[in-house]
Amino acid sequence: MTDDISRPLARAPRGFVDHRARDLAAEREILSRVSAVYERYGFEAFDTGALEYADALGKFLPDADRPNEGVFALQDDDEQWMALRYDLTAPLARFVAQSWETLPKPFRRYAFGTVWRNEKPGPGRFREFTQCDADTVGSARPEADAEIIAMAAEGLGAAGLAQGDYVLKINNRKLLNGLLVRAGVTTEGQKLAVLRAVDKLDRLGPDGVRYLLGEGRKDESGAFTKGAGLSTSAADAVLAFTAAGRADRTETLDLLANVIGGSAEGDEGLAELSRIDQALTGLGVGADQAIFDPSVVRGLEYYTGAVFEAELLLRSLDEKGQPIRFGSVGGGGRYDDLVARFTGEPVPATGFSFGVSRLASALRAAGQDLGRQTRGPVVVIVFSPDDMPAYFALVAELRAAGIAAEVYLGSSGMKAQMKYADRRLSPAAIILGGDEILAGTVTIKDLDLGRALSTGVTDNAAWRAERPGQQTLPRAELIPALRRILEA
RNA sequence: GCCGCCUUAGCUCAGUUGGUUAGAGCGCUAGAUUGUGGCUCUAGAGGUCCUCGGUUCGAAUCCGAGAGGUGGUACCA
Incomplete structure (x- = not known):
């Protein structure tokens, strides 16, 4: 009452969330299903620690005292800066550089963390979340990309997405590079501005993007975004390129050849996509699961070749009846320079990652709730502290029989104990009072059945007399009777 | 990072032109019911009215700053 000045506020830091049993069950289910697929593809499990040295993450700023660009950093006692990993790829690159000599190459691993x-x-964006990631390091073959794409598609399917709920969209950075070279764009900054503009295609539409490719765009709030400064004809070429996606993979390739053919880098990109297409076809991945889409960007600066994005196609309504679009649940691509940061040797690599809780909420919206309500244990009601040994003998017997059970350990009366069992979603409560102990019997209350029966009862006396879902039987018949209730 | 809106009980919110002890519904705890979830009735607990400063005899209410939330926008490994 008087010491409240220094009392802490009970709240989680912003962007951090608590996970109840239901969400955890859904996420664990996704992880186990996806892991099974990834292992079947020959990827091995691998994990690193949560902290990396900040320079290994590429987040050490020479000018700043503190590496603060989007990472949580702290200083070790030897004054080196460490930072919590912001993805699973950078630590993988560090590990591969460190263990290159002894690793079987190519190195195929998956991780979630x-x-x-x-x-x-x-x-839907947090400061702490679980990512699932798979990479092949040490193969420059486009078939390595194809396999990652096929595996991603199969993984999403195993997680519970139906055919047609999602599609993997594939592009190649080299195509756009070739196009820009032909259009006379040479500076890195301008190239990045073009990528950013194209990335907004689905939100702003071609007209909005045209402004961003040119002089710039002013949005409704009056804010001005500087454009890439392309000429009108160059902007037209970019837009024509992004619009070349078709439902059929080879048709898209033919169209793209017309738009960008002739530039060396563009041709290289086309050849890679063509081999990805052939490998995907061999793997049995059709155009219903993976297509070429030249508008895919994946804003990341480090991608060097193929890029891909898993897009959710399903549309659903939120609790207010507003339509929600999920868009991308995951993505990846080829990053041939990441390991070279450490060793100087270029090491080709490709990978795919997705956010686990984002996929879980997408699945929920798709009507695929893997985290069905978690059931509570069978609850043994406590009448008298003197009979505690009998309660514990009973609960031990149930646990030995493989039935989740607990003795109520609170201090409230029987009514509250029933309420507790109800709220835990327990299948049954067990009443072992003085009467039962004397008679060598036990009373089981089937809580689900009682809940169903209670809807018809309005009269209090009848409710009390009826004791819906309740049966008293000889002690020896307890476990078989409980099994029947649990299996119902 | 920039712009808009919002902040009153655990939750959803009401609160008159600035006026005395700040309310409702739901939820929670308990009683009616010697040993029973629901219904009904009754009682109870629960509040730094986001924070700090200002105006005023008087502020949940008006003004300023800050924090947090939210929606855009920018960025996104």
Whole structure:
């Protein structure tokens, strides 16, 4: 009452969320299903620690005292800066560089783990979340990309997405590079501005993107975004390129050949996509699961070749009846320069990653709730502290029989104990009072059945007399009777 | 990072032109019911009215700053 000045506020830091049993069950189910697929593809499990040295993450800023660009950083006692990993790829690159000599190459691994990003949280965006990631390091073959794509598609399907709920969209950075070279764009900054503009295609439409490719765009709030400064004809070429996606993979390739053919880098990109197409076809991945889409960007600066994005196609309504679009649930691509940061040797690599809780909420919206309500244990009601040994003998017997059970350990009366069991979603409560102990019997209350029966009862006396779902039987028949209730 | 809106009980919210002890519904705890979930009735607990400063005899209410939330926008490994 008087010491409240220093009392802490009970709240989680912003962008950090608590996970109840239901969500955890869904996420674990996804991980186990996806892991099974990834292992079948020959990827081995691998994990690193949560912290990396900040320079290994590429987040050490020479000018700043503190590496603060989106990472959580702290200083070790030898004054080196460490940071919580912000994805699973950078630690993988560090590990591969460190163990290159002894690794079987190509190195194929998958990982899932918590990552942290020190940035503004938004709807569906947190500062701590679980990522699942698979990479092949040490293969430059486009077939390595194809296999990652096929595996991603199969993984999403195994997680519970139906055919047609999602599609993998594939592009290649080299195509756009070739196009830009032909259009006379040479500076890195301008190239990045073009990529950013194209990335907004689905939100702003071709007209909005045209402004961003040219002089710039002013949005409704009056904010002005500087454009890439392309000429009108160059902007037209970019837009024509992004619109070349078709439902059929080879048809898209033919169209793209017309739009960008002739530039050396563009031809290289086309050849890679063509081999990806052939490998995918061999793997049995049709155009219903993976297509070529030249508008895919994946804003990341480090991608060097193929890029891909898993897009959710399903549309659903939120609790207010507003339609929600999920868009991308995951993505990846080829990053041939990441390991070279450490060793100087270029090491080709390709990978795919997705956010686990994002996929879980997408699945929920698709009507595929893997985290069905978690059932509570069978609850043994406590009448008298003197009979505690009898309660524990009973609960031990149930546990030995493989039935989740607990003795109520609170201090409230019987009514509250029933309420507790109800709220835990327990299948049954066991009443072992003085009467039962004397008679060598036990009373089981089937809570689901009682709940169903209670809807018809309005009269209190009848409710009390009826004791819906309740049966008293000889002690020896307890476990078989409980099994029947649990299996119902 | 920039712009808009919002912040009153655990939740959803009401609160008159600035006026005395800040309310409702739901939820929670308990009683009616010697040993029973629901219904009904009754009682109870629960509040730094986001924070700090200002105006005023008087502020949940008006003004300023800050924090947090939210929606855009920018960025996104």
